[in-house]
């Protein structure tokens with residue numbers, strides 16, 4: 341089992357993260373519990389930033405907050421000098437509530453509402469990543485009526501089939517996102533952007549997908565975009581100041597995954613961009629990237645309490661935990677795979693193979709199939725690794741299961757950064773048919 345970041349097994353044979361015994365964390369905060377290794381997030385952020393610095397390239401590393409958006413996380417991104425990618429009014433509101441510098445916020449989304457655009461214009465965010473003609477017109481109109489000028493990038497789909505799960509592919513031609521780069525849409529959008537007095541067209545954006553292990557897709561995207569940039573330079577006298585190549589850098593969930601270091605993605609991308617800029621005698625654009633998963637994914641661990649066991653004779657042992665697809669939708673949605681250990685028996689050798697079931701009323705609510713574990717009993721603590729990205733952010737209240745709290749750990753200290761939802765929270769927005777809502781004692 342490969343442990344990530346500051347995770348280790350302590351003298352008591354317990355899993356420790358950020359200098360905190362996870363068994364003690366569970367005693368204090370209960371289960372399920374999301375635990376984040378803050379030092380590892382800082383390390384990830386710095387490795388992206390330092391690689392750009394070492395290459396002498398002007399860049400913005402924007403944390404894609406869809407991976408995990410909370411006030412504390414946004415503040416941590418700010419502490420590390422990152423920019424921020426938001427994709428909804430809610431993520432934008434979280435960033436503003438956290439005091440994140442508005443001029444470093446980039447606003448994404450394929451169907452931004454008038455209210456969302458208005459909020460972002462009013463807050464004077466750094467850049468709108470415009471996705472379609474509807475948004476282009478709406479944003480132009482809103483800015484004109486408010487006498488504002490905003491920075492924009494145009495999101496293009498370069499027609500790339502990256503190697504990842506179909507649901508998390510985004511750069512292919514048949515995608516709901518962006519202007520087609522090769523079918524004339526991007527050319528038309530560039531002209532509209534250039535003709536607007538209220539839209540300051542900085543450049544283009546593309547994002548080819550998520551959990552990608554190779555650089556090829558990024559390099560092909562850069563090549564295709566540069567061919568267009570050359571054409572736009574010649575035909576429209578437009579030179580992009582910014583090229584945003586999105587996020588999508590893969591991480592190691594299990595031993596089947598073999599990611600390359602952040603520095604390698606960045607170095608290869610920059611090499612390629614430099615090559616094309618030189619070839620077409622264009623100035624090197626500022627490079628923006630938007631890592632989400634690779635910033636927080638392996639920094640997150642979910643701690644569960646083991647409960648019931650069911651044996652299907654000669655077939656399998658189901659071991660149920662006190663969470664499931666309500667706090668981690670990824671196995672049900674993408675057949676995503678995870679590794680796990682018993683946090684309170686971290687030095688004990690595996691003795692049996694069990695399948696970890698969640699507690700939701702769905703047969704598909706299985707967190708891990710066929711996991712080797714020491715002989716486990718009720719009340720043992722299961723630690724599932726690499727749940728930091730798209731775990732909490734896709735958590736839900738299916739079966740009215742309250743969402744778990746989030747604890748940040750660093751240098752032997754723990755800080756509660758999101759409280760556990762309560763049963764009262766489950767009915768907080770409900771309006772009664774009759775007068776009364778009873779409260780349980």
Ligand SMILES: Cc1ncc(COP(=O)(O)O)c(C=O)c1O
Nearest residue numbers: 404547550587588630631632633
């Ligand atoms: C536009 C955009 N940028 C950035 C990201 C972050 O991707 P990842 O978490 O894979 O780095 C996504 C998600 O796939 C995205 O859609």
Ligand SMILES: N[C@@H](CCCC[NH3+])C(=O)O
Nearest residue numbers: 406508550551670729730
């Ligand atoms: N939520 C997805 C990835 C989509 C990323 C956003 N475009 C995941 O968990 O892998």
